[in-house]
Amino acid sequence: MVDKKIGVLLVNLGSPAAPTVPAVRRFLKDFLWDKRVVNLPRPLWWLILHGFVLPFRPKKSLEAYKKIWDSNKGSPLTFLTRQLTEKVAEKLAPQGIMVDCAMSYGEPAIPTKLREFKEQGVSDLVVLPLYPQYSSTTSASVYDALIHELNTWWHLPNFRFISDYHQNARYISALATSIEAAWQERPKNDVLVMSFHGLPAMLTKKGDPYFHQCHQTGQLLAQKLGLKDSEWRLVFQSRFGKAEWLKPYCVDVLTQLPKEGVRSVDMICPGFAVDCLETLEEIAMENRHIFLEAGGNGYHYIRALNDSHANVDVILDVLTNGGFSDKQEAK
Structure with missing residues (x-):
């Protein structure tokens, strides 16, 4: 019997690739075009987005990003998610469980990470959006991206989607x-x-x-x-x-x-x-x-729990109770 190979994907919202107007505009265009985020008729929203939002908001948003941008690490959301993921991965590595992170908007993209798992032979996929409370604008958007990618595969993995952990x-x-x-x-x-x-x-x-x-x-x-x-x-x-x-x-x-x-x-x-x-x-x-x-x-x-030991323990507990089988749990 072939052993299961588990892959865990932690997903967050994402950030611009750089503190520049073009990068912020690309990020906002991707984010705000998601039907889960703005549920208006597409032709109407396209006119609003391209006529009234994207010409002006990126510059304003950039000024906000500059206040928090780390010159060495980049966007806090990106590097804190990565650091949290690395610490969770370290805990689960002895069990052969692979852990990675992806972003709904920007890089690393959800489809990219799913394909990497596929290449590495992952048979069982656990997806955990890093949103404690479920929302159709966030958690459901992650699910949409997951299904959109998996619909192109001929061999589907087993997968579990953890929609929230607000009462954990x-x-x-x-x-x-x-x-x-x-x-x-x-x-x-x-x-x-x-x-x-x-x-x-x-x-x-x-x-x-x-x-x-x-x-x-x-x-x-x-x-x-x-x-x-x-x-x-x-x-x-x-x-x-x-x-x-x-x-x-x-x-x-x-x-x-x-x-x-x-x-x-x-x-x-x-x-x-x-x-x-x-x-x-x-x-x-x-x-x-x-x-x-x-x-x-x-x-x-x-501050948020970030990549603290406490948050690592939270994620491990959520995965144990919502993602892994009884025979292969996080310790």
Whole structure:
């Protein structure tokens, strides 16, 4: 009997290849053309995208990327995902399990990594999007790319797709421990604000569970930390366009809190496995300015789990419980 050869693919969103306008434009064109991301009639959206978005937004986005870009390593999302993947791979290598990473947009591309697994004789494929909460705009987009590539193969591998891990106990504990560690380093602020990436509100009505999963994660985390309702808030960030998105909006809450007597906040983004433009620039920098301008006097961003040992353990636990067979588990 031939032994199984397992390949694990960790997938994240992606980043521009370089901090330049052309690279950012290519990335945004790829990202925003995905029907899962913007679900408008293609002819209409093509006109909007090419007439009103791509001529202007890349330059603005570039200025944000420059603030967080590492001159040696590049985009934080890219190198942190790679470093996390390498550490998970090191843990699983003794069992002969191969681990690699890919991006939904940009490089390394999902089809490229799947073909590499195929060439290496992988018989069983486990795909884990690095999004703790499932969304049709992120996790489902990974699934689309997976199926699109596999539909061209004559010999399909066995595969498992792990759609989310928003209630995973080790994930919740790791987040709580990181927050408690931050409170040990500096005084705890008045309120803990949990900020998740926003989505159009209409997606929830269509059956997307993201909104509910974010709230489940928030409740579990607050319970783990022993927080009272008055000691934490859950918000949604990164609104794009004029349509109604998931509420409450992060910026609105940060503007309102000082008026309610909240002078300091700790910010965390539980929906991001690793830090990226949204967390390091929008939350840690831009929204800090908004809160202080509104009257706050203390603002601290608690970084994502990134490539920490705790996050490696989270990924291994998710893979063990959702991806591997009982006879070949991660240890």
